[in-house]
Amino acid sequence: MDRVRPSRPDLADLAPYTSKEMRAEVMLASNENPRNLPGELLDKLADRVRDIEFNRYPDPMSSHLRSLIAEANGLDASNVLVGNGGDELILDCILAWGGPGRTVLDLPPTFVMYGIDAHMTGTEVVRIPRDEEFRVDGEAVLARLAEGDIDIVFISNPNNPTGDISPETLLIDILNTTDALVVVDEAYFEFSRHTMRPHMDRHPNLVILRTFSKAFSLASMRAGYLLAHADVVAELTKVRQPYSVNRFTQLAASLVFRERVVFEATIHELLRNRDVLVTGLSAMPGVTCYHSEANFVLFRVPQASAVWRDLLHDHSILVRDFSRTPGLEDCLRVTVGTEEEVRRFLAALDEILASKRASDIMGVSATAARHEKKGAGDA
Numbered sequence: 001m002d003r004v005r006p007s008r009p010d011l012a013d014l015a016p017y018t019s020k021e022m023r024a025e026v027m028l029a030s031n032e033n034p035r036n037l038p039g040e041l042l043d044k045l046a047d048r049v050r051d052i053e054f055n056r057y058p059d060p061m062s063s064h065l066r067s068l069i070a071e072a073n074g075l076d077a078s079n080v081l082v083g084n085g086g087d088e089l090i091l092d093c094i095l096a097w098g099g100p101g102r103t104v105l106d107l108p109p110t111f112v113m114y115g116i117d118a119h120m121t122g123t124e125v126v127r128i129p130r131d132e133e134f135r136v137d138g139e140a141v142l143a144r145l146a147e148g149d150i151d152i153v154f155i156s157n158p159n160n161p162t163g164d165i166s167p168e169t170l171l172i173d174i175l176n177t178t179d180a181l182v183v184v185d186e187a188y189f190e191f192s193r194h195t196m197r198p199h200m201d202r203h204p205n206l207v208i209l210r211t212f213s214k215a216f217s218l219a220s221m222r223a224g225y226l227l228a229h230a231d232v233v234a235e236l237t238k239v240r241q242p243y244s245v246n247r248f249t250q251l252a253a254s255l256v257f258r259e260r261v262v263f264e265a266t267i268h269e270l271l272r273n274r275d276v277l278v279t280g281l282s283a284m285p286g287v288t289c290y291h292s293e294a295n296f297v298l299f300r301v302p303q304a305s306a307v308w309r310d311l312l313h314d315h316s317i318l319v320r321d322f323s324r325t326p327g328l329e330d331c332l333r334v335t336v337g338t339e340e341e342v343r344r345f346l347a348a349l350d351e352i353l354a355s356k357r358a359s360d361i362m363g364v365s366a367t368a369a370r371h372e373k374k375g376a377g378d379a
């Protein structure tokens with residue numbers, strides 16, 4: 001055959017999450033920790049790599065890491081599921097609680113994978129947009145949940161890409177209103193320190209999602225975990241890929257989790273840098289900067305796409321362009337980097353905006369001059 005038959009027709013309007021790997025000197029697009037693992041952890045990891053049985057399949061449930069996470073959270077291992085990044089666990093939740101004839105509640109603008117995974121599994125998506133300050137419309141959400149047909153709700157908390165936290169009282173109201181699976185995505189927990197963990201005992205439908213990709217400098221390894229009631233974990237285990245977390249990742253994530261206290265200094269440094277970033281952005285004419293509880297900041301700037309391009313091409317700084325996302329027109333998101341990266345970003349943005357203002361003025365005076373000339377000719 002010289003052809004391949006078409007894939008499922010409902011994939012036609014689904015765009016891949018990201019199609020190209022972009023590189024820049026200053027990488028502030030993916031909310032990663034700007035620092036690699038501390039040297040002492042790299043040394044320990046290097047020492048242990050030789051002991052890995054690369055020829056053997058990994059432990060399917062990442063038992064060692066699972067126990068460490070359970071113990072740290074005052075839970076049993078049966079309440080923990082480790083996955084190939086939070087992304088895999090989001091998909092597992094949708095595979096088990098979504099699918100044809102089932103419904104996901106999405107609260108955009110938010111993390112896009114909830115919608116993408118719902119789409120690709122044939123799950124219906126009900127969307128209740130956030131307001132202009134990116135707050136969840138609590139009244140509308142509770143009313144919709146009360147109808148009883150929602151099977152799974154995703155709440156990114158802090159919300160990526162807007163950075164804000166939903167009030168705990170609202171999350172409790174949601175848990176009290178529905179028996180749907182309520183996934184509170186705490187990917188940025190180490191920065192926000194807000195968690196719904198204390199509410200797990202009373203709410204068997206609560207799932208808390210975390211990742212090693214952000215504060216713990218392990219984005220390359222692909223490791224995440226969720227905390228949930230044992231029955232929920234058992235259901236998720238039915239749909240998950242058995243060997244998705246490889247031995248090397250299990251080793252690295254276990255080491256990092258055991259020694260996670262060493263990340264505290266960097267987390268605090270990043271929170272200080274976030275303050276510098278927010279202060280700098282807020283002081284720039286024409287820029288609106290949104291409050292963030294995470295390691296990134298969303299801001300609105302005129303001609304955002306052109307600014308994004310200038311940052312990349314003229315300054316080798318990569319941020320994320322959200323300006324084509326509904327509700328995020330003219331918005332860019334910048335990850336909190338090192339002090340030097342924040343300084344470099346602010347200086348670059350300042351320069352770009354100053355030159356845009358200058359060319360606007362020039363444009364205006366050029367037009368004015370043309371008008372004057374035209375007027376003179378007319379006279």
Ligand code: PMP
Pocket residue numbers: 030031084085086087088111156159160185187210211212213219222223224
């Ligand atoms: N949830 C949210 C809100 C995120 O921002 C991300 C990463 N961008 C994830 C989950 C998934 O993270 P990972 O797959 O790297 O663990």
